[in-house]
Amino acid sequence: MTLKSIGYINSKDAYAQDSSKQSEIDEIANRAELNAAQACLRLRRWDDAVRHCDNVLKRHPLEAKALYRKATALRQKGEYDEVRKCLSALQSINPSLGQYLLQSVNKEDKQHKHEEKKLWNDAFRNLEAEKDSVQQPEESWWQKVREYFWCCRRRRPQKEE
Numbered sequence: 001m002t003l004k005s006i007g008y009i010n011s012k013d014a015y016a017q018d019s020s021k022q023s024e025i026d027e028i029a030n031r032a033e034l035n036a037a038q039a040c041l042r043l044r045r046w047d048d049a050v051r052h053c054d055n056v057l058k059r060h061p062l063e064a065k066a067l068y069r070k071a072t073a074l075r076q077k078g079e080y081d082e083v084r085k086c087l088s089a090l091q092s093i094n095p096s097l098g099q100y101l102l103q104s105v106n107k108e109d110k111q112h113k114h115e116e117k118k119l120w121n122d123a124f125r126n127l128e129a130e131k132d133s134v135q136q137p138e139e140s141w142w143q144k145v146r147e148y149f150w151c152c153r154r155r156r157p158q159k160e161e
Contacts, residue, residue, distance in 0.1 A: 030056050030063065037069045049073035064093045071101060080109040 033056045040049035053070035056063050071086040083105050091098030 026059060034065050046073040046077045062093055075105060080105060
């Protein structure tokens with residue numbers, strides 16, 4: 001079954017009264033969404049992977065695979081605060097995996113902040129160097145002529161009457 005067909009079945013409430021069939025449909029939908037999230041991760045479509053994981057987490061908030069894949073996608077996007085939220089939920093399910101990922105994310109975030117700080121420092125250092133090296137432009141011929149005539153007007157003696 002595809003996600004589209006599952007959405008159609010759910011929209012028509014075809015199995016609303018039969019709870020066993022509805023739970024089976026939900027399980028198939030979760031597997032399809034998780035597979036789609038994994039495919040998006042491999043294709044480097046981080047936003048789509050997060051969306052698929054969110055769809056699973058709406059139905060099952062403590063689904064370990066969804067939390068892991070969402071954390072992976074958010075990590076690739078550089079949203080480290082959101083990754084920490086996902087990993088704290090994952091730690092309640094699988095403490096060892098959550099702790100390992102959290103340590104690697106913290107290390108990566110620290111390195112990212114260090115690189116960003118270095119980049120900004122270099123940018124401002126280069127800006128200061130450019131500012132110091134910029135010389136005043138030479139006067140154009142028009143400015144020289146205007147200055148000459150302005151000087152002549154000031155030096156010209158005024159007639160007394």
